[in-house]
Amino acid sequence: MRVAMAQLNPTIGDIGGNVTKIRQVAVKACRAGADLVVFPELAVTGYPPRDLLCRRDFLQRVERALAEEIAPMSREVALVVGAPVRGAAQGDGENTDRDFLYNAALLYTEGKLAGRQDKSLLPNYDVFDESRYFKPAGQRTPVPLGELNLGLTICEDIWNDKDYWNRQLYEVDPVEELVARGADLVLNISASPYHYGKIGLRLDMLRSIARKHHRPVIYVNQIGGNDELIFDGTSLAVDAGGEVVCLAASFEEGLVLLEMGRERSGPLFLEPVGKIDFQVPGAGSALPREDISYVYRALVLGIRDYLRKTGFQKALVGLSGGIDSSVTAALAAAALGPENVLGVSMPSRYSSPGSRSDARILAENLGIAFREIPIEGMFSAFLKAMNRDGSPCGDLAEENIQARIRGNILMFISNREGYLTLTTGNKSEMAVGYCTLYGDMSGGLAVLADVPKVMVYQLARYINREREIIPESVLVKPPSAELRPNQVDQDSLPPYEVLDTILQAYIEEEKSAEEIAALGFDPALVREVIRRVDRAEYKRRQAAPGLRVTARAFGMGRRMPIAWRAG
Ligand SMILES: Nc1ncnc2c1ncn2[C@@H]1O[C@H](COP(=O)(O)OP(=O)(O)OC[C@H]2O[C@@H]([n+]3cccc(C(=O)O)c3)[C@H](O)[C@@H]2O)[C@@H](O)[C@H]1O
């Protein structure tokens, strides 16, 4: 049997567009001799559709698409598609109760629905919210296709192997049950979002599951950016011995073909076929080395898809001559093409000549449009108007007004000319609130909001890997907000290497102050950093959505109260 793994980038809610994509890929796979085409989790709606799933009209449109478009397509080739399904649980007969919703893998053959497996394990932690919408599967049964019994699983269903994790989050292990009931292979349809380190983890886990159950695993993952989440794809097939047979590219759509079968009554074998959009590692070859280039590609895809899926073509960035705005602009140029990016320099009395020229050189190196709009006149007018005797007092309110004037200018250009404003704050700053509300936080997409400052430098070096795009002076000068004379970030913050380690321990690893101090940090410093993180929740709640690239991002993966105190 020839299987095609269709790594698609659906647009959430665009049922018509997604079904068209499914059709195009099915036709292409069919021409390449496929007998079965497998699509990702909820491929018909895109993942995560969130509260669209609460709308009856939306679910009706899904039902129509399945009955009128997907089912007829299966006259040419068998399909496994992910879709939300209303009604009774699988095997419970008539669809009487329309209030129950399942996250299903549906097998269509010969023009009709031939099998269904609902998702058993509904992730409800971190960014996931599935118990809000779905009921878990009541049963797990392999679905026959020709001579094979398919063990259909949906994303989280394969993430509960007690031997791999040394613990079980849920009582059921769907893979174990399906294999015990005669599944010849495990087929997993996924919408598994990327974070740094996830690809290696996933590969390792899938190989271990294949070895444990002596069954091949075919894993088909969504790609694309959907709001904060970036899906990498990296679909793959592993044979029963745990060897990776084929691996789709990360962060790109793709169609991977493989041959599956049995010689006499021997074990099921998998073999890569032909050459359509796929990579085949040599037998036993190393897993892909997940370095900073993956974060770079994730962010490029995240920016590109956010704009494309929200109807924008071009973006603008305030260029200070600092590292954050330089990296943001470089990512935007890679995502949208330099012709679709505008850099705006807005010098004030505190901007150093070096920063001004660095901003201009960066724009030239990237080939993006560049404008300089000095803010001195507006700043002076503000200071005069807001102080009784007309002379400034140099407090924080006056400092911040510079950031706010810049935010207004960027939003003015956005309104008038149709650019999306990209904000530049990194995760370290967003963590401790080192950013100005309605100032540098003004904008539509926070590109670096989940990138710690130390990783921003790694990205900058990666961007400069072939030639100097970000001027070297930007990489070596001490970070500064340039809101008062001789200001540097380290006046208000510990060195970023220290800050980032404390933040990772507190936010990603959820360690206590005592546990973090025990790693060798000054307990008073740790308490102060934690206090600032907790206190800055109000700012983050008003921030633009940020692209997620770590295991724990702010936003929907970390829902903290604002008005609270540790007691
Ligand atoms: N719990 C709460 N819920 C809702 N609102 C709350 C609040 N607590 C304070 N506020 C409000 O927030 C205001 C304070 O926040 P905000 O106005 O933003 O100002 P604030 O946090 O006081 O100052 C901004 C800080 O960020 C630094 N900065 C600014 C710009 C760029 C960079 C950079 O390097 O990238 C750094 C700057 O040097 C300064 O240290 C208060 O005046 C109050 O109105």
Ligand SMILES: Nc1ncnc2c1ncn2[C@@H]1O[C@H](COP(=O)(O)OP(=O)(O)OP(=O)(O)O)[C@@H](O)[C@H]1O
């Ligand atoms: N002179 C400026 N011209 C244009 N934009 C500016 C200027 N100063 C600040 N900004 C915008 O405000 C953001 C926050 O700037 P700031 O320099 O205060 O902090 P930062 O975190 O050190 O960022 P960067 O590394 O980009 O300088 C910048 O990234 C930039 O988008």
Ligand SMILES: NC(=O)CC[C@H](N)C(=O)O
């Ligand atoms: N859609 C899902 O079920 C995703 C959950 C899964 N553990 C993942 O992140 O890959």
